[in-house]
Amino acid sequence: MLNKSIMDGDNPDLTEERMKGAFDTDKMAAVIYGSEKFAIRRREITESISRIPQLADSKPFSFMTREEKISESCRKLSVLSEHWNQLIDTNNEEEALHLYREVLGLEGHAFSLHETMFIPSLVAQANDEQQEKWLGRAKRREIIGCYAQTEMGHGTNLRALETTATYYPSTQEFILHTPTETALKWWPGALGKSSNYAVVVADLVIRDTHYGAHPFMVQLRDEKTHNPLPGITVGDIGPKMAFNGADNGFLGFNQYKLPRDHMLMRHSRVEENGTYTKPPHAKIGYSSMVKVRSRMAMDQGLFMVSALVIAVRYSAVRRQGFLDDKSREVKVLDYQTQQHRLFPSIARAYAFIFCGFETIQLYDQLLIDVKNGDTSGMSDLHALTSGLKSVVTHQTGEGIEQARMACGGHGYSMASYISEIYGVAIGGCTYEGENMVMLLQLARYLVKSVELVKTGKSKELGPMMNYLAEPDTQIDLTSGPEAYVKVFQHAARRQVWKATDKFHQLMESGQSRDIAWNNSAVELTRASRLHTRLYIMETFIRRVSSISDVSIKKVLIDLVNVHVNYEVLDIGTYALEHVSSTQLDSIRSQLYSSLDTLRPNAVSLIDSFQISDMQLRSVLGRRDGHVYTNLFEWAKASPLNQTHVLPSVNQYLKPMMDKAKL
Ligand SMILES: CCCCCCCC(=O)SCCNC(=O)CCNC(=O)[C@H](O)C(C)(C)COP(=O)(O)OP(=O)(O)OC[C@H]1O[C@@H](n2cnc3c(N)ncnc32)[C@H](O)[C@@H]1OP(=O)(O)O
Ligand SMILES: Cc1cc2nc3c(=O)[nH]c(=O)nc-3n(C[C@H](O)[C@H](O)[C@H](O)COP(=O)(O)OP(=O)(O)OC[C@H]3O[C@@H](n4cnc5c(N)ncnc54)[C@H](O)[C@@H]3O)c2cc1C
Numbered sequence: 316m317l318n319k320s321i322m323d324g325d326n327p328d329l330t331e332e333r334m335k336g337a338f339d340t341d342k343m344a345a346v347i348y349g350s351e352k353f354a355i356r357r358r359e360i361t362e363s364i365s366r367i368p369q370l371a372d373s374k375p376f377s378f379m380t381r382e383e384k385i386s387e388s389c390r391k392l393s394v395l396s397e398h399w400n401q402l403i404d405t406n407n408e409e410e411a412l413h414l415y416r417e418v419l420g421l422e423g424h425a426f427s428l429h430e431t432m433f434i435p436s437l438v439a440q441a442n443d444e445q446q447e448k449w450l451g452r453a454k455r456r457e458i459i460g461c462y463a464q465t466e467m468g469h470g471t472n473l474r475a476l477e478t479t480a481t482y483y484p485s486t487q488e489f490i491l492h493t494p495t496e497t498a499l500k501w502w503p504g505a506l507g508k509s510s511n512y513a514v515v516v517a518d519l520v521i522r523d524t525h526y527g528a529h530p531f532m533v534q535l536r537d538e539k540t541h542n543p544l545p546g547i548t549v550g551d552i553g554p555k556m557a558f559n560g561a562d563n564g565f566l567g568f569n570q571y572k573l574p575r576d577h578m579l580m581r582h583s584r585v586e587e588n589g590t591y592t593k594p595p596h597a598k599i600g601y602s603s604m605v606k607v608r609s610r611m612a613m614d615q616g617l618f619m620v621s622a623l624v625i626a627v628r629y630s631a632v633r634r635q636g637f638l639d640d641k642s643r644e645v646k647v648l649d650y651q652t653q654q655h656r657l658f659p660s661i662a663r664a665y666a667f668i669f670c671g672f673e674t675i676q677l678y679d680q681l682l683i684d685v686k687n688g689d690t691s692g693m694s695d696l697h698a699l700t701s702g703l704k705s706v707v708t709h710q711t712g713e714g715i716e717q718a719r720m721a722c723g724g725h726g727y728s729m730a731s732y733i734s735e736i737y738g739v740a741i742g743g744c745t746y747e748g749e750n751m752v753m754l755l756q757l758a759r760y761l762v763k764s765v766e767l768v769k770t771g772k773s774k775e776l777g778p779m780m781n782y783l784a785e786p787d788t789q790i791d792l793t794s795g796p797e798a799y800v801k802v803f804q805h806a807a808r809r810q811v812w813k814a815t816d817k818f819h820q821l822m823e824s825g826q827s828r829d830i831a832w833n834n835s836a837v838e839l840t841r842a843s844r845l846h847t848r849l850y851i852m853e854t855f856i857r858r859v860s861s862i863s864d865v866s867i868k869k870v871l872i873d874l875v876n877v878h879v880n881y882e883v884l885d886i887g888t889y890a891l892e893h894v895s896s897t898q899l900d901s902i903r904s905q906l907y908s909s910l911d912t913l914r915p916n917a918v919s920l921i922d923s924f925q926i927s928d929m930q931l932r933s934v935l936g937r938r939d940g941h942v943y944t945n946l947f948e949w950a951k952a953s954p955l956n957q958t959h960v961l962p963s964v965n966q967y968l969k970p971m972m973d974k975a976k977l
Pocket of ligand 2: 471746
């Protein structure tokens with residue numbers, strides 16, 4: 316059996332799809348998750364979780380209030396604490412993340428920032444003595460931490476953070492203080508109610524000199540009572556678009572004393588007498604953000620996949636309208652528009668995940684290099700991850716919204732769960748650096764790269780930048796996916812040069828650097844997007860070329876074909892400067908035939924992600940495809956349906972109607 320999801324009693328429409336799949340979904344899972352070993356571990360973990368009934372949802376998330384969601388995730392965390400070692404290798408980050416996704420879902424929980432930012436901050440920023448003191452406690456989950464950087468008044472411009480940490484040599488203490496309302500920390504996940512510790516980012520002040528943002532380890536709550544410590548104001552910021560299982564919080568300090576050794580001192584130091592040692596790289600304190608950004612292509616790819624699993628499976632069981640055969644309505648997946656809506660997103664999701672593997676490895680390597688005193692890779696990775704997080708979050712949002720619409724009316728119901736996936740995913744457009752701002756960070760790097768080429772220093776170009784120095788060449792579109800890469804290279808190169816030229820010309824015309832930058836900013840962000848999309852395409856093709864299994868490679872090449880045709884058409888206005896409109900027409904025809912080619916493997920391609928029903932939490936996306944019966948069951952479970960007559964009817968509607976009768 317090639318598609319390992321086939322089971323007796325499933326919706327025959329889905330079974331038919333799975334029978335058509337031309338490749339082994341377990342083998343594809345091994346490609347997606349980087350190794351056969353990890354793909355097997357994922358399945359084992361899912362299986363083990365299903366044998367612990369207390370880890371099941373006590374009711375559908377959609378029917379829970381915020382308080383219930385928070386309480387439910389805390390309940391499950393306490394159950395998990397009895398089972399960690401038997402369920403996962405606790406030193407393996409990917410296994411832990413899989414476990415969290417399965418059991419706790421994606422709406423946030425008390426440990427989300429503890430794992431994603433608090434521990435990584437201690438790993439990257441704390442010195443050996445500090446790690447000795449706190450890291451073990453954090454990893455054993457004796458304490459719960461978060462990352463408190465953003466303030467009500469400033470998130471993007473870190474230089475303007477108002478929270479101060481002023482050092483007094485006389486007492487060898489810092490005084491943390493929130494001087495204004497806008498200086499309140501605002502947004503940090505798990506801060507509001509769960510965390511008792513935080514890595515707090517504050518402006519370091521010594522003898523009236525401001526040294527800028529630095530990280531501090533701060534205890535917020537009493538370890539016995541969980542009450543806020545004196546001098547600390549902390550609470551929840553209220554409901555959000557999504558992520559409502561998370562207690563994003565606010566935090567203020569009133570002259571709060573902190574011992575000297577609570578500043579995280581791996582890279583910068585404050586001696587007892589107040590002497591300051593600056594870090595080896597000015598932005599080394601930003602590493603926790605780079606860590607999360609380097610994960611985002613993978614995480615967003617998985618968000619998009621969740622929505623696609625739901626939409627593709629549902630499209631295979633939803634029948635509406637007729638094509639040739641007038642005796643039976645067709646599966647909506649057979650409509651070309653439906654395929655055009657969904658398949659390019661499947662391709663992007665695969666591409667994002669392959670890119671995600673690369674950037675996670677690059678971050679891990681950077682961490683080792685920085686520990687050994689080599690910070691030379693920081694700028695490259697910062698530029699790459701800044702562009703990537705912006706493009707993948709934006710495209711993921713678009714893809715999920717298309718998946719929602721592809722499910723028609725039922726897609727709009729919380730039964731599909733797509734609205735929650737969407738809400739959580741698009742948070743990524745904002746957190747870890749607002750997308751426009753991050754595109755402009757990459758643009759700085761691109762502009763510098765063009766300046767290197769212009770001054771004859773092409774040899775100094777960073778990785779991925781050589782194409783900026785190459786001349787335009789003739790493009791032969793019949794030569795395979797590499798020709799499409801060439802189209803992207805031409806388009807990205809032209810746009811990067813055009814935006815840089817505009818910036819330079821504005822400066823030459825007398826505008827200051829900042830004003831010229833602002834007046835070129837839209838063109839610069841366009842350059843960053845094209846450059847990043849080129850990287851995504853190249854990585855996708857490179858990864859697929861390296862695969863040896865013939866049947867897996869064949870279907871992934873089909874997916875690459877969908878990708879390259881779709882992406883080139885999507886940048887049509889830029890591509891037209893390098894390919895003719897006749898060539899674009901032929902790309903369009905190729906796209907339609909590549910959708911056709913992919914069609915029989917669509918369900919198997921999304922099944923290969925092996926996302927369990929528990930993790931998916933969607934009635935429409937169930938593996939067995941029994942949508943309608945379960946939709947009705949789900950609606951019957953709505954709290955509104957637990958009584959025939961609601962109190963509000965008796966209190967308001969009935970008296971109103973009775974009065975009208977008089
Ligand atoms: C489960 C769900 C998880 C959700 C987690 C969400 C958690 C969060 O959101 S935590 C908060 C995240 N906050 C942010 O991301 C804030 C975004 N802002 C920033 O990162 C910075 O302020 C930034 C980068 C925009 C500007 O920083 P600033 O210090 O003003 O630098 P700037 O003057 O623009 O640039 C100076 C140089 O530093 C470089 N630089 C900036 N950041 C970095 C970095 N991280 N690494 C290396 N170099 C860097 C720039 O490239 C630039 O280089 P050059 O001069 O050669 O061009
Ligand atoms: C779900 C979620 C979770 C979060 N978790 C955390 C957390 O755990 N810890 C934490 O510390 N923070 C957290 N944050 C905060 C988050 O990191 C910030 O909101 C984010 O960095 C954006 O900053 P901002 O809110 O100041 O946006 P702003 O900078 O105010 O953005 C507003 C607009 O101004 C534009 N803009 C700003 N500066 C520039 C510029 N220089 N050039 C051009 N345009 C500009 C932006 O593009 C945007 O359009 C979280 C946020 C969310 C939504």
